[in-house]
Structure formats: structure tokens, C-alpha cells
Amino acid sequence: MDKLITVSPSPHYYGDTTVKKLMYGVVFALLPAFFVSVYFFGIGALIVTAISILSCLAFEYLIQKYLMKAEPSISDGSALVTGLLLAFNLPTNLPWWIIIIGALVAIGVGKMTFGGLGNNPFNPALVGRVFLFISFPVQMTSWPTPIASRLQYTDAVTGPTPLGIMEEGLSQQETAAQLMEQIPGYMELFLGSIRGSMGEISAIALIVGGIYMLIRKIITWHIPVSIILSVLAFTGILWLMNPYDNADPLFHLLSGGLMLGAIYMATDYVTSPMTIKGMWIFGIGIGVITVAIRVFGAYPEGVSFAILIMNAFVPLINKYVKPKGFGEEVRNG
Template sequence: MSTQPIIVSASPHVHSDRTSKKLMYDVIIALSPAFLVSIYVFGLGALIVTSVAIASCVLFEYLIQKYLLKTAVTITDGSALLTGILLAFNLPSNLPIWMVIVGGLVAIGVAKLSFGGLGFNIFNPALVGRVFLLVSFPVQMTMWPTAIENNTNVVDAVTGATSLGVIKEGLQYGDTMTEISSRIPSAIDMLFGFTGGSLGEMSALALLLGGLYLIFRKVISWHIPVMVLMTMAVMTGVFWALDPEHYANPIIHILSGGAILGAFYMATDLVTSPMTKKGMIIFAIGIGIITVVIRLFGAYPEGVSFAILIMNAFVPLINKYFKPRRFGSKIKAKIV
């Protein structure tokens, strides 16, 4: 008698009636409000960068799977589409098209398919593409469009530094936070999206609404985003309390840069994040600490991407020491 082999697929292993495809499209829906804000702020540039990033990611996945790996083509599962959107959200809207295409190739060809495809990749593909472009083309990747309103109340985009970049540069030249605060957007502007940066840094409010949607839909757990932002708030709050003229307050650190985008949409990637709740908390605290250390003491004004990729590398170790109880294992009876 022949027996049917049991095949265990790659992670993520989620007990749910929803498919990976449905989960991907839930995340895409959650990103829609922030995408609309980025189009309003940056106009055609945001639409072009996003369209090119999506097209390149989907096309490279198709070509590599069909002609190089000669495996089943999986472009309809939504993962390449989501990678393209997240890659675009980490790029300035004025980035040359050919650089966006290179980012898509690295994200799909190197970070995803070279490891075996969805479920096998160690690092978040969109962040690998973003960091590759940042290291390879630092000038173009740090020429951020800044949202301003002209006399006709139409939003234009001019090249400028992000809020974190202005703070980093000002402190290096001996300015105080009181002096710098007049050169950066207010907390309200950061909340609603009128600030400089990448497409995914436009509206903290839109990103938060999408993140709450994902938690409500149980696509992600609250543990990672809440602990990342809480760790950042506590650490930056301590430094700010000790020396408010040389450290920005926690509100600025949470609302500016890629903190919310990274915490809700990339650190929570089911493939590259820990399996257990305890593991998620350790993972998130690590991201928060590394982000703050890079922002305050590193060469770059932003550190979210590096922090997530570094902690991605620790996920196998975290999973090893924070394993869920095995199915069928005996539970010791508690003596009352």
C-alpha cells in the first residue's frame, strides 16, 4: 500500500480561512489612503514612481520564474504587486525611472527569488531594494521633494531635506532644537502629510488608519507596531528630557521618517518576522532601539530600513528560543 507524503510548506503558517493572496490585497487596501495623499502632494511623480515599481517587480518575477528558474509563475498572488508598492513608498517621487527599475530587480531577483520565492526569503524584499539604491545612489536617494503650497494654493514639490535630515544637519552645525524647529514642519503637518520625504512618509494619519485596518482584519498583530513605536518613544523621550535643545521630542521621531510605515507594513511581514508573540516583542524592541541609535548617533538621519533588515537576520534565532508549543505535546498538570 502506498502512502501519501505529508508536505510542509514554507512559512508563514497562519491558521485562517484566508489565502496569502487575500492577505496581500488587504495590505494593499490599507496602503491606499497613504498612496492617495502622496499623489495629492507630489502629483504625477508619485504615480509614475509607483507604477514603474509595480510593473518592474511583477515583470521581473514573471521573467525570472518562467525563463531562469523554470518554475510556476506566481505573479497573481499579489506579493510582487505589494513589493512594488512598498518599494515605491520608500523612494522619492523624483527618482529617475531606471533607478526604480533597478530597485525592482534587486527586490525581486535578489531578495526574494534567489532565496526560493514567497515564504523562503529572509529579508524584506522592498527594503533590500531600497537600501541597495541608497548605498549605490546616495545623492539621488536623498534629494527629497518637499511639499509646499504656492500662492494659488496648489501643492508644488521642490528639492529639500526631510525633517530628520534638517535636524541632523542643524545639530551638527551647532544649532539648537529651538532654532531648528522653525525650519521643520509642525506635528500637524507631519500628521496630515505636508512634509518632505518619500512617498510613504507623507501622512502619518493615513498610515495609521491603514494599520488599524490591518489589525482589525487580523492580518497583523498589534505587538510589533506598538512595541516598535513605544520603544522609539521611550528612548527618544529619555534623551529629550535630559537635553531638549540637542534632541528632538518623541512626537517628531514617531511622525517623521519611516517609523509608522516600517512599524505597520514592513516589520510585520509574516515571512520575515517571528512566529510567537514573545518573539515579536523582542523583534520589535530591537527595531526600535537600532532605529533610535542610528537616528541619534549614526551617519544617516533615518534608520528604520536598516533596523528592520538587521532584525530580520535575527528572526531564525528568535524563533529558535521562542518556539510555540508543539501540537500534541503534554502539558504538565498544575497542582492546586
């Protein structure tokens, strides 16, 4: 043999799942929701998405190359996912410069300050979104009307989201049943013909993408299901106790960013727990905090805050919630 043979420790077979494949799988899963948004919001959706993705990629590349002096790894797709998710969390009439600030905060503060992919404690897209939400509350809470403003960008016709109507109305002593009349029906909520952030409107498109990710084994079902179940349970209890002052569970489930958050944001690998038990704790925490903010808090929507709060608990969950070892119970008992 003239060529030297290789020697390496076992195993000698490796699976074909790579970070790249996982990330592009998420992007693919987000496409149905993206198309629905383009249908309802038109050019606004296209512009916001393009600016968000391009600026996220650009900031990732520049920071890696010139600040961290490392080989840029934008092709791994994680910045693309962050850009897309950030766009999904913004109203489609948001001015371009705000989006760029959001991307800078998401990539720069949310991800790179901690050392890049894998080291960030908080979901970068949500860091960007919450930063914008607090810094630009007016622009961030003006929601274009679907279909009507398909050909407009920043000059779109706007109005409140279903959750906004509910929050506002309940504080004016109106009953939930009265308010439901002013809100689009469940079918509109389900299909996405409502006002809201670009990607959160259509529950069905998000669920389709989620099922794709489950089949491809990109995510496991534990986090989305635990969030949805806990939201249903919590709002269900409130609704049964006082149906006049509380919206029904189905409304909570289909409105706002719950589906987007539960399926795509909370399941972010880096910022979610490692064990199944931990995922349940994490998901239930998000569900409870979301409902608490929606029902008792000043903001109409609380998914972003709930996920960020629970992100902060992830290291703690990982430290104390351990998988059950093989043969361990026997040892202890």
C-alpha cells in the same frame, strides 16, 4: 453511487483566508497613504508607483518562468505588495531607470535567490531600497517639496526632510528647540505635508490602513506597538536627559519612515518572528536600532537598516523564543 467519493484526513473544513486575500488586503490598506502622496506629490507619485509595481511584477514573472522554470505565481499579490512598498520608500523625483534597478534587486536578489515567497530572510522592498540608497545616495536623498512640485517629476523643487534638518542642525551645535522652528509643525507631520519618501509622509493615512489590517486580522498589533513604544521610550529618555540636543519623542514618532516601517514593513510575514514574545523582541530591537542610527549615526534615518538588521535575527529568535506550551509550566515546575 457511480462517482467515487473522496476520502481525506481531517479537518474537512478550511478557513477562507488565502495568501491572495492577505496580500490584496495589504494593498488595500496602503491605498489611503497612496492617495495622500498623489495629493502632495502629484504626477511624480503616480509615475514612481507605476514603474515600481510593473517592474516588480515583470521581474517576478520572468524569473519564475525562465530562471526557476516554475509556474509563475504573480497573481498571489506578493510582488504587487513588494512593488508598492518599494515605491513608498522612494522619493517621487527618482529617475525611472533607478527604480527599475531597485525592483530588480528587490525581487531578484531580495526574494527569488532564496526560493521565492516564504523563503526570503529579508524584506525584499527594503533590500531594494537600501541597495539604491547606498548606490545612488544623491538621487535617493533629494526630496521634492510637497504641493509645490505636483506637476513635476525629476525636475521637482527639492529640499531636506525634517529628520535631515534635525541631523544637520544638531551637528552644527544648534539646539533642538531652535531647529523645531525650521521644521513643519506636528500637524503637518501628522497629515503628511512634508518632504520625504513617497509613502512615509502621512502618519494618519498609514495609521488608518494599519487599523484596517488589524480589523481584518492581516497583522497583529504586537510588532507596530512594540516598535512605537520602544522608540517613544528611548527618545523620551534622551530628551529628558538633554532636551537641548535631542528632539522630542513625538517628533521622532511622526517623522521619517517610522510609521511606514512599523506598520507595513516590519510586519511582513515572511521576515518577522512567529511567536508573540519573539515579535516583542523583534519590535523593540527595531525601535532601539532606529533611534540609535537617528541620534548617534551618520544617517538621519535608520528604520530601513533597523528592520533589515532585525530580519537577520529572526531565525535566531524563532529558534530560541518558543510559545509557552499548554501544561508545560507545570511540567517544568
